[in-house]
Amino acid sequence: MQILNILLSLIDMRSFSNLWYWIALAVTWSTASHWVLGVPFDMVLRARRRGGASAEALLDQTRISTERLLGIGREAGMVLAVVIPFVLSVLVVLGFGYDMEFAQALALILVPLAVVWLISLRAAARLAPVLAAAPRPEAVAEALTHHRFRIQLIGIAAITATAFWGMMQNLRLSSFGIH
Template sequence: MRSFSNLWFWIALAVMWSSVSHWVLGVPYDMIQRAKKLGGQAELDLQDMVRINVNRLLYIANVSGLVLLTVVSFILTSLVILAFLYDVEIAQAVFLLAFPMTLVGALSLNTAKIIARDDPQGEALHKRLSSHRVATQFIGMISIFVTAMYGMYKNLAVGVWL
């Protein structure tokens, strides 16, 4: 169960953050770029896609937000206890994948609430989605750095004790 020395863990980390930074509130980033560049029908498609995904996120949050918060809190707390109290390496790896994703989820929910409240159109919508993407990429950059440093530490520490 050596997670940090496994190539598949690092591939999963890269794919996860690549996908998360490409899909902004469920909208592919190239669609945002196309709407910015072309306008017209591409802009209308973007606004429809954002409206659908924002309404979907807010509906899920309103209907089952408390249950989801409870379950996610339980899972993260269990992972922290297993990972850092009992020193289970796979729990450490899963926590380092899951915790930043909860931050991205909270950021997405906040952005969805702002978009639903303000109803931005055109350039204002592009700016809001782009700032959400930059914040997501920042969380990803910090997460990858922390995971890489911790993974190197664990690999070196295990190598010393063998």
């Protein structure tokens, strides 16, 4: 019985007071800003510094990732355009309309990630013609860097909003004596 209590305290549904939620939030945004259009950002930095084979590898990886993203958009776009907003709407209504903290926590991670996915799809569509022609590695690296910056801005806004909301929730619940 003691082990069950320990496990349940680790998987606490009160997300904003749970360390695991904040770790997951940090890992999510760290990963989102490292993998830009499916290309690891260290590859972009290496291509800029070294050029040559590293620059060619960057172009190849960007071409593969861009085609993959656009393929997902073409093949599953209609289904994703219905399912993703539905799931996010359910989370937002359950979380903020019915005050379910776990749904709030998921919504505060997934809604900004959906925005990142949309701008990534748009960036992939803009990069595809450039990659089909004779691309300059510097131009591709610059486009990926700009896209990463936009992702980081969204991440900063999402983390800040989540921190403030989580702090308000924790203060509100602690003032009621709920633990």
